[in-house]
Amino acid sequence: MAMSFALTHNDIKLRLVRMKDVKALEHALLANRAWLRPWEATNPYAPNAFDVRGMVRSLLRSADEQSGMPFVIEYQGKVVGQLNVANILHGSVSSCVLGYWVTAEVAGKGVTPTSVALVSDYLFKVLGLHRIEIDIRPENEPSLRVVQKLGFRYEGLKQRYIHINGAWRDHYVFALTHEEVPNGILNRWLRGEVPALIYPKLAE
Numbered sequence: 001m002a003m004s005f006a007l008t009h010n011d012i013k014l015r016l017v018r019m020k021d022v023k024a025l026e027h028a029l030l031a032n033r034a035w036l037r038p039w040e041a042t043n044p045y046a047p048n049a050f051d052v053r054g055m056v057r058s059l060l061r062s063a064d065e066q067s068g069m070p071f072v073i074e075y076q077g078k079v080v081g082q083l084n085v086a087n088i089l090h091g092s093v094s095s096c097v098l099g100y101w102v103t104a105e106v107a108g109k110g111v112t113p114t115s116v117a118l119v120s121d122y123l124f125k126v127l128g129l130h131r132i133e134i135d136i137r138p139e140n141e142p143s144l145r146v147v148q149k150l151g152f153r154y155e156g157l158k159q160r161y162i163h164i165n166g167a168w169r170d171h172y173v174f175a176l177t178h179e180e181v182p183n184g185i186l187n188r189w190l191r192g193e194v195p196a197l198i199y200p201k202l203a204e
């Protein structure tokens with residue numbers, strides 16, 4: 001894939017991560033420790049060193065193996081977060097999982113829902129995947145808003161699913177399949193055509 005590959009909408013640009021991003025990512029991650037820590041995956045079986053270079057290397061390996069697509073999120077030309085497409089499976093499953101974060105500085109501007117919509121449309125229309133999943137801790141109300149805005153469907157609860165911030169945490173599962181969004185996710189959101197679905201916690 002060409003290095004110039006990018007998905008854009010207004011001030012938001014998604015492109016594949018490269019080793020050159022390590023410094024900018026280190027800066028953003030260090031400046032946002034308290035903001036990100038409650039939602040960060042941890043490894044219960046190994047020391048959790050702050051190793052952005054190692055993280056980017058492992059993401060690039062997943063891209064080489066075609067099991068992942070690691071994007072950085074740029075806002076007005078500055079790296080402000082990441083959107084990782086992981087666990088890509090083709091064939092009779094044709095599915096993947098999305099994970100994301102942005103800096104506190106740009107929170108609330110719609111950067112993440114726009115990024116999720118751009119990447120999801122690409123995954124459905126260009127990569128030919130059939131299902132996209134997003135797993136979110138019940139406590140993470142900002143992230144629950146992201147899937148609600150875009151109309152990802154609530155599927156259920158995975159108990160003690162991912163080790164986050166030092167413990168096994170429950171996660172709500174949200175998903176969309178390609179046939180649910182024939183005209184695209186970004187388009188549906190911008191036109192105000194996202195169906196009103198029932199969301200846990202946010203329903204009341």
Ligand SMILES: CC(C)(COP(=O)(O)OP(=O)(O)OC[C@H]1O[C@@H](n2cnc3c(N)ncnc32)[C@H](O)[C@@H]1OP(=O)(O)O)[C@@H](O)C(=O)NCCC(=O)NCCS
Pocket residue numbers: 035036039100101102103104106107108109110111112113135136137140141142143145146149
């Ligand atoms: C979850 C997250 C990615 C949302 O990104 P975003 O680009 O701010 O998304 P939005 O602009 O759509 O805002 C989503 C909600 O965040 C909340 N929010 C807005 N500004 C905020 C701020 N400054 N601080 C905290 N929360 C804020 C609001 O509830 C907003 O919903 P609303 O638009 O209905 O008011 C971001 O908060 C984040 O990176 N958090 C830390 C990491 C994380 O939780 N990752 C996801 C793990 S599943």
